[in-house]
Amino acid sequence: MELPMRFWPSFLVLQLVLVADKIGSIQAQGIPSLSKCGKVHLTVSSLKDSFLEMNWLMTCDSSGEAPDIIALYNQDPRSATKPLHSVNAHRYEGYFKTPIKFRFPWLPGEWDYYDNITDVIPGAHCFPYWIASVRRNRIIDLNCLKVHPTWMDDNRSILGPQRIGSIFIPGTHNSGAYGPIPGIFKKYVLNQNMDIWTQLVFGIRYFDLRIGYYQGDGFTINHDLVKIMKISKLEPHLRVIRRFLELAPKEIVILDLHRFPYPTDFQNSTHRKLIEILKRELGHFALPPSGLQVGKGPTLNEIWQHNKSLIICYGNRQMAKEYPWLWSPLQQHWGNKKYVSDLKDYLSASIENHNTMSNPLWALMAELTITPVEVIFNAGSNAKLADKVNRQLTKWFRDEWHRETNIVATDYFLGNDLINIAIEANKIR
């Protein structure tokens, strides 16, 4: 529960505890804090409509103790008089897409980006969107849609002794291109540079980047799924990351410069030019891998002792060897699957068989792949695929795989609950 208990009327606290205790049917393998019957969370549709989605657990349906109403509010439900929208919990399968758009023009907690941003408030912060599950006028669970700009620092006593290769880290796929949340932060959409900032503030800590180099434009972040290139300049992204690292110095961020798709013969001299830029913009924060790329890697306490919070993995092995502050290429498990059930089989097998070699970090690329033809004839299908798989990802990682996972990179991450899942999963590792 995100809100300090002391703010709750005491009768309500009592009832909540009672209800939760009686009906809390914890799933065998699930995360106890997230898997109880009646638990709720909000997501944002991956589709262009950006509607708010209500999600709830009905694992106690047969016992007659399940919630009967699920409601969306624009403030804390304990002080709200009327929900924005509510549904009968039994009528839907733990999911309802509301007709309410997620429209919030700034990031809470003073985390809105501007050039000389300084006064940010650490900790989680709610958007004015709340969800509650209710049974006979009693709240079973409540939650808000929120940012987690400092979740590693907030949980430092739990995370400190854990190794970077064995904690759950939420990430994004093709992080710099195709804004992951188009249509939400309108001003951000106009400026792709803000995307990585917004992701960082929400709690994303792994970024999968494909770098291109163009005469005239210099280095860019590419989306190279197909030969339709969507590019944006690299340096502004790097500066945004630097600002974040300055403001949130205990957040450990992993930059995975995974591939260099353009030009196809990305030369050594081009790599060196790129690495110079990385050094200039972010070198000060880069944690050198020397002695740390063994086993599951360093603990977070060890990383914090170095006063460095950025791990730069470089997708070219020879180059990574040449520069003492670059980490070896990171292993990505990318299934190239078109169907949800195939993706699940693939991810499950990857979790079982993964084998870290020179870099203790490894990433599951948890997204479906579109074919080039689909990209050309249906611009929306990337989002549609994310929409198909995001709710499943929430279930798989919450109920089955939360113990074994390191990095999970997704598309349209607001459509799944992996950031909360990562925070909670790391508490019980």
Ligand SMILES: *[C@@H]1O[C@H](CO)[C@@H](O)[C@H](O)[C@H]1NC(C)=O
């Ligand atoms: C931020 O910097 C700009 C110049 O770059 C300046 O005009 C503005 O007053 C500054 N804002 C704050 C809050 O310091």
Ligand SMILES: *[C@@H]1O[C@H](CO)[C@@H](O)[C@H](O)[C@H]1NC(C)=O
């Ligand atoms: C862990 O971090 C989250 C997100 O910032 C925060 O809400 C929670 O209170 C933290 N947990 C602990 C035990 O500090």
Ligand SMILES: *[C@@H]1O[C@H](CO)[C@@H](O)[C@H](O)[C@H]1NC(C)=O
């Ligand atoms: C890290 O920063 C702290 C506080 O700024 C300082 O006391 C410490 O000496 C630094 N450690 C290293 C290894 O630079």
Ligand SMILES: *[C@@H]1O[C@H](CO)[C@@H](O)[C@H](O)[C@H]1NC(C)=O
């Ligand atoms: C590029 O640099 C690496 C590392 O120095 C070297 O092993 C490799 O032979 C070079 N490749 C070319 C084409 O020069």
